[in-house]
Amino acid sequence: MEMAKKSVNVSEANNISKEHEIYLNKVKKTKRKILITRILILVIFIALWQIAANLKWIDPFLTSSPTRVIESFVSLYEGGGLIKHIAVTCYETILGFSLGTILGSLIAVILWWSPFVSKILDPYLVVLNALPKVALAPIIIFWIGNGIPAIIVIALLISVITTIISVLTGFNEIDKEKIMLMNTFRATKIQILRYLIFPYSVPILISALKINVGLSWVGVIMGEFLVAKNGLGFLIVYGGQVAQLDMVMMSIVILSAIAFIMYEVVAIVENKLVKDRS
Known part of the structure; x- marks a missing residue:
């Protein structure tokens, strides 16, 4: 048997x-x-x-073509300036993306920690989120001056409010009964944050990262349109001014490729975190 x-x-x-x-x-x-x-x-x-x-x-002059985009890429690369433009835009985007995500998450933690402050600031966050950030760009440029710092601040402002709202919403959606259970065991707020809020908010944090990838690129390119002397946004504006639309299309293609790579990096981080949780 x-x-x-x-x-x-x-x-x-x-x-x-x-x-x-x-x-x-x-x-x-x-x-x-x-x-x-x-x-x-x-x-x-x-x-x-x-x-x-x-x-x-x-019309190839208006819409360009793949071969003309490649020719423009080779021409700029051989001229030695293309790598510099790509590096400047990537630096601004990564820095704006990182600062927006970190600062937004920290402010969301502070607002979760103090519901009183959160209720006071809630209407201001709604207004700032609805406000077109491009309207603030001239003021920022006037305060900080032309150059990379102004572009980074613009990218930061575009992503930070969205991060605060999305992360704070995720924190507040945690089951209240779980929080009450931890309170009955006399867990501190730091322990609740560490062992309950953060682990359960991983999908929200990843979602905020994915959103910030696009928003950071929008902020950087918008800033480069206004003040930059280097970067892919500068190439787009310059190409339009001198009627070199092949350069414009080439810059857009490069932007699309780099944005896709950043998104895939976030997806890899997401998969790793999901595996660690499981």
Whole structure:
């Protein structure tokens, strides 16, 4: 009987492992299909863009074309200025993104810590979030001056309010009964924050990071439109002024690629945090 039971358990384990293996293979196949489909869409889009430009379905001067974008890239790269422009924009974006996320999260913690202060500042946060930040850009430039610091501050202002609101909302959505349970065990606010609020708010924090990737790029490019002498935003403005739309399209393509890379880095961080939690 014992031998029979052992053989049944072994067969059940084998069935489970086979089913799990089949499931993992399906997941891998689905991921491959998604990746291949994404690449095909991009390739088809680029091919149609080039064909339309070659056959004059669209005006290459106004819309450029993949070959002209590549030629503009090579020309600027050989001139030695392209890497500097990319580096300046990346530096401004990463710094604005980091400061906005860190400062916004810290302010959200302070507001969660003091509900009284949070209720007082709530309408001001709503107004600041609704206010178009581009309206503040001339004032910031006047206060700080032309240059990288003003651009970073603009990027910071665009992302920090959104971070405060989203992170604070996540903190306040934690189950009140769990907080009451920890209070019954006389947990301090620091312990509640460390062992309950932060772990349960990881998805909210990741969501804020993803939002801030886009907002930081918006702030930096907007600032470079106004005051920069270097950067991809400067190239877009300069290219439009001198009617070099190939340079404009090239800068937009580079911006899209770098923004995608930043988003993927955040996604990798998200996957690592999810694995650590599980």
